[in-house]
Each structure stands twice: as structure tokens, then as C-alpha cells.
């Protein structure tokens with residue numbers, strides 16, 4: 001700020017016109033214009049990154065929400081059922097019935113492609129088992145037309161999603177170039193196509209060779225139960241601690257020490273909390289491994305400093321004259337805090353809490369250490385208590401697990417998981433904004 | 444200062460309400476009040492005057508123990524109200540403050556409705572038996588604060604939305620609503636226009652019938668108009684204390700004289 005330096009003027013002041021800018025004013029205005037440009041440039045760069053981030057997330061993640069399915073309707077006669085059930089390899093027999101039905105339908109539409117049973121296997125796997133168990137469970141459907149929706153293999157899915165083209169396809173036991181002719185024919189016949197993948201949202205994690213069946217649902221539940229633990233522990237503890245420190249505690253060396261340590265705690269890497277949780281909650285206290293309860297406890301430790309710091313800041317921002325006013329009419333310290341100071345600090349406390357929760361929701365490293373890795377999210381908890389104690393994963397850990405699996409189908413699922421995670425975070429932030437507005441309007 | 448009129452008024456000898464003996468106040472190392480002994484009478488308006496920083500507010504805040512809220516502040520000596528030492532370990536400052544109301548230098552209404560501002564004190568002290576009772580208390584207090592006419596149509600509007608002068612009168616109403624025995628006012632009129640000031644002064648005179656009022660003021664005219672007793676503080680010392688008319692007509696101490704004639708301060 002060079003223009004702040006003073007130049008002593010001994011010479012008598014010249015008469016100046018307000019209509020003409022003097023050199024100093026011009027310089028100051030130019031500096032201001034320049035600064036505005038820098039600011040706008042900075043914002044533009046930030047927005048650019050944001051747009052880039054979102055487009056790349058959406059482009060890579062949206063395909064995870066569709067799944068290529070083979071949609072086929074056929075009738076199983078009682079006779080076919082009986083012969084199949086009398087065979088040694090029963091599912092193999094159903095597989096044959098399925099392949100026959102498929103080729104009949106292709107023929108009926110006048111599409112002429114040569115294929116063998118192996119090719120079908122590469123495209124939809126072996127649905128014989130699925131078909132058999134359906135008819136065993138619903139014997140009354142034998143003899144009536146039944147439509148099956150069968151998930152296509154990850155390679156075919158990739159072909160539909162544009163993850164791979166005819167040119168990039170390398171022949172392997174998973175998919176051959178010639179299979180794509182069959183796929184195209186099936187698409188023309190309306191038998192194969194994309195469908196919204198509800199299973200991705202509601203399902204559980206699948207085996208490493210089945211990205212099509214992988215779902216985030218169970219780990220969303222895991223995250224939900226963890227957030228319950230975090231909210232119900234860290235909010236009361238954090239707010240109570242901050243009120244005590246800010247309003248009641250004497251200012252001495254001990255409280256200074258506590259204060260410094262809370263700030264330090266906020267800067268401790270999350271993996272440290274993870275190993276602490278492993279040692280204390282699982283190995284020492286004997287809580288179940290991979291349980292959202294333990295995850296929630298670890299994340300509570302992480303969230304507490306965030307909540308305490310933001311709560312103290314918003315308490316300190318309440319003007320002291322309000323406290324004086326309350327004390328002046330004979331309110332006790334506690335009344336002055338709970339009737340006057342806390343309501344005024346509420347918007348800040350809520351914002352801090354939700355930011356803390358959002359951080360906790362996205363935290364991955366400590367969860368890996370206490371065993372909440374993705375592959376444990378194989379089933380939903382059966383009871384409410386089980387939600388806390390059954391082995392489960394959480395959204396970010398599930399995403400991490402998918403991203404580290406070999407099949408490119410899982411890579412896409414990881415991006416899809418990130419979209420869901422971001423949706424949750426955006427929702428939480430929106431709630432924070434709404435709550436803040438609501439509380440502010442009361443005054 | 445030429446138009447300063449000192450109203451001759453009958454000064455009755457009242458009983459002593461507040462008695463301070465050898466009061467010392469320290470802010471850390473800063474010795475803000477030095478050996479102040481004073482007897483403040485009941486049913487009297489006592490004015491504290493003196494140059495800025497001389498400790499008027501500090502001494503005022505000793506009387507309702509608001510200084511307790513300042514960490515570095517230490518008070519020595521005794522202050523008795525009705526013969527009871529308010530710094531005794533048995534005294535709960537909260538109970539004391541219900542008895543000794545205070546109006547602050549800067550208007551500080553709660554960020555709540557006008558009604559709630561006034562009703563808060565009576566509510567926490569259980570002064571109202573029911574809603575109608577509370578309504579009466581609020582109306583009464585607002586009338587005594589000389590602000591009723593301005594706010595009666597918007598009792599549920601926020602108190603912070605009033606003008607500075609209205610806010611201060613609201614604070615006065617809030618203080619009288621709890622029926623204190625002593626009312627401490629720290630420059631209550633510094634944010635008021637002459638009309639509102641006159642109203643507040645009238646109110647102070649009215650309050651004198653039932654309370655002991657202590658008022659800090661920078662305006663000599665105001666001290667002369669409203670008070671019966673005046674205390675002049677200088678650099679933490681109580682220099683002179685006596686009948687207002689005496690202080691203003693023939694001060695004993697040369698410092699008092701130079702202050703009221705405008706030479707120091």
C-alpha cells in the first residue's frame with residue numbers, strides 16, 4: 001500500500017477543482033480497479049475448478065445408476081420343468097432352455113445371428129440358477145409367460161455405457177468381438193437395454209467379480225447409524241463444554257491449557273483417531289469390530305473439537321452488553337446464558353455442528369482402521385440395535401473399497417457412490433442454511 | 444453554563460440506604476477507586492459527577508456487584524445496603540441485583556420483543572401471578588419509562604428496532620419493572636434528545652418517591668436539575684460530597700470548583 005505514505009507538503013495549497021481527478025486519486029482508483037479484477041479472476045478460477053469437478057463426477061458416475069439388463073419373456077412348460085428337474089445338472093438344463101428361448105425370439109424378429117451358448121454366457125452369465133429357483137418358489141407360474149430381467153455382464157454394461165468400444169475391445173474369455181454382434185442384435189430386438197439401477201441405491205455390496213450387483217444401500221445405513229451416534233454424543237458434549245469454558249470457567253492456566261489442546265485436537269490427522277479407536281474401543285473395551293457404534297465413537301472424537309471451536313466462537317460473538325442486561329435485572333448466570341446468550345449463538349452452533357457432521361460423513365481413514373471397509377456391507381442390519389452393532393461399512397469406505405477393486409465396473413460404481421455422498425452433503429448443508437434462517441427470523 | 448439554575452428544594456434528612464466504607468477497586472494493578480466512603484440516602488437522587496475515567500461507573504457497578512463479572516476486578520472495603528454487607532460471603536449477587544436495578548450507559552435491550560424485554564425480570568422473579576398481571580406490570584413499567592405511548596401499538600415488535608433514545612427508555616422500563624429498591628443509572632440520557640431527557644428526568648424525580656436513585660452524568664445541568672446530593676469524583680477519589688445546591692454554589696475543594704466551572708474534565 002504505497003499510496004498510504006505521507007508526503008509532507010510545505011508549499012501553500014493550490015486551489016484544485018473537484019471536476020478533475022488529481023494524480024493521487026487516479027492512482028488509488030486504478031489500484032482499486034486492479035484489485036477488483038484480481039478478485040474476479042480468483043472467483044472465476046474457483047468456479048472453473050468447480051465446474052470441472054462436477055462435470056467429471058457426473059460423467060464418470062452417472063452410468064453407475066443404469067444397469068444393462070436382458071429383458072426376456074418366455075413360458076416354461078410343465079414338461080420342460082419335469083425333464084429339467086430329473087436331470088443331474090439341473091441349472092445347466094435351465095440354461096439351455098433360456099438360450100433356446102432367446103434364439104427363438106431372435107428368429108421370430110427375423111434377426112439372423114449365429115451364436116453359441118458360450119457367447120450367451122459371456123453376455124448374461126449363467127441365469128439358469130435364477131430361473132430354476134424362481135420356478136421352484138412359484139410352481140403355479142409354470143405354463144404361463146414370465147418375464148425375467150437379468151443383469152448383463154460388466155463388459156457388456158461397459159459397452160453400453162461407453163466405457164469401451166468395438167475398437168478397444170480385446171478378445172478375452174470375458175467378451176469376444178463377435179459377441180458384440182449378438183449384443184447389437186439383441187438390442188435391435190429390444191431384449192437388451194439400459195434400465196435404472198435401483199439396486200445401486202438400495203442394494204448391498206457384491207463379490208469382487210460382480211460389479212453389476214453392487215449397491216450402496218447397506219453402507220448408507222451404516223453411515224446413518226454412525227451419524228446418529230456422532231450427533232447425539234458430540235452435540236450435547238460439545239455445547240456443554242463450550243458453554244462451560246466460555247461462560248463459567250475461570251481464566252487461568254488450566255483453562256488455557258485445555259483451550260490449546262482442543263485446538264490441537266482439531267488438527268490431529270483422522271487416522272490417529274482411527275488407531276486410537278481400534279486400541280481403545282475394540283481391543284480394550286471389547287466393542288464389536290466393524291460396528292457403526294465404534295465408527296460413531298471415533299468420529300465423535302474427531303467432530304468434538306470442530307463443534308467446540310465453532311460454538312465458542314458464536315458464544316463469544318454475542319455482545320457482552322446482553323449478558324450485562326440480563327444480570328442487571330437479576331438473572332442468574334445460567335439464566336443469562338440459556339435465556340439470552342445461547343439463543344443468539346444458536347445459528348452459529350447449528351452451522352458448526354452440521355459442518356462437523358458433514359466432515360464426519362465424508363471421513364474414510366479412521367473407518368478403515370476399525371474394519372468398516374466396504375466388503376462387510378453385505379447385508380442390512382436386521383434390528384435397530386443391530387444397526388449400531390452389526391458389522392457394516394459407511395459410504396466413503398465403500399467407495400474406497402470399490403475404487404480399489406480390479407474390475408472397471410467398480411470404478412464406475414465408486415464415482416456413482418460419490419454422487420450419492422455429495423447429495424447427502426448438499427442436503428445437510430441446505431438443512432444448515434434453513435435452520436439458520438429459521439432461528440435468525442425469531443429476533 | 445450561564446443558564447444553570449439550581450432549584451432550591453426542600454431537602455429532608457432521609458435514612459441511609461447505601462453506606463460505603465473505605466472502598467478500593469483494582470483492575471489488576473490499576474487502582475481505580477481509592478478509599479471512597481459515602482452514605483447514600485433513601486428516597487433521594489444522588490448524582491455522581493467527575494471527569495471521564497475517574498471511576499464513576501466503577502463505583503456504581505460496585506453497588507450491585509456487576510464488577511464480579513469482570514475477572515480482573517477486585518473490590519475491598521464494605522458496602523452496606525440497609526445495614527447489610529453486600530460483599531458478605533452469604534450474599535448471593537443475583538438476589539442483590541433484583542433489589543438494585545441498573546440502567547447502562549449504552550442502551551442494551553434484549554433482542555426480543557418490547558413486551559418480553561420488560562416482562563423478563565418480573566417473570567424470573569415470579570412477580571406476576573398470571574398473564575393479566577404481567578400485562579399490567581409491563582404497561583405500568585412502560586408508562587414509568589415514558590415510552591408507553593410510543594410502543595403501545597407494537598408491543599410485540601423487536602426492542603432492538605427502536606431508536607436509541609427509545610431503547611434507553613425501554614431499558615429504564617425494564618429496570619423499574621422488577622420493583623428494585625435502588626436504581627443505578629449510568630449516564631442514562633447520553634443517547635437521548637432533550638425532550639426524552641426531560642421525560643426521563645421527570646421519571647427520576649418520580650422514582651425518588653419510592654427508591655434511592657444513583658445517577659452518573661456528564662451534564663452539570665442535569666445533576667443540578669434532578670439530584671439532591673452530588674458526589675464529585677476525581678482520579679478515583681471522592682473529592683466532595685454533599686447537598687447538590689452547596690456543591691454547585693460554593694464548592695469546598697478547588698478541584699470541584701474548577702470542574703463545575705469547566706476548567707478540568
Ligand SMILES: Nc1ncnc2c1ncn2[C@@H]1O[C@H](COP(=O)(O)OP(=O)(O)OP(=O)(O)O)[C@@H](O)[C@H]1O
Pocket residue numbers: 470473475493494495496497498499500501502513515
Ligand atoms: N473492565 C475494565 N478493565 C480494566 N480497567 C477498567 C475497566 N473498566 C474501567 N477500567 C478503568 O477504571 C478507571 C475508571 O473507569 P470508569 O469506567 O469507572 O470511568 P468513568 O468515570 O465511568 O468514565 P466515563 O465518564 O468516561 O464513563 C479507568 O481508568 C478505566 O481505564
Ligand SMILES: [Mg+2]
Pocket residue numbers: 499500501548629
Ligand atoms: Mg462511565
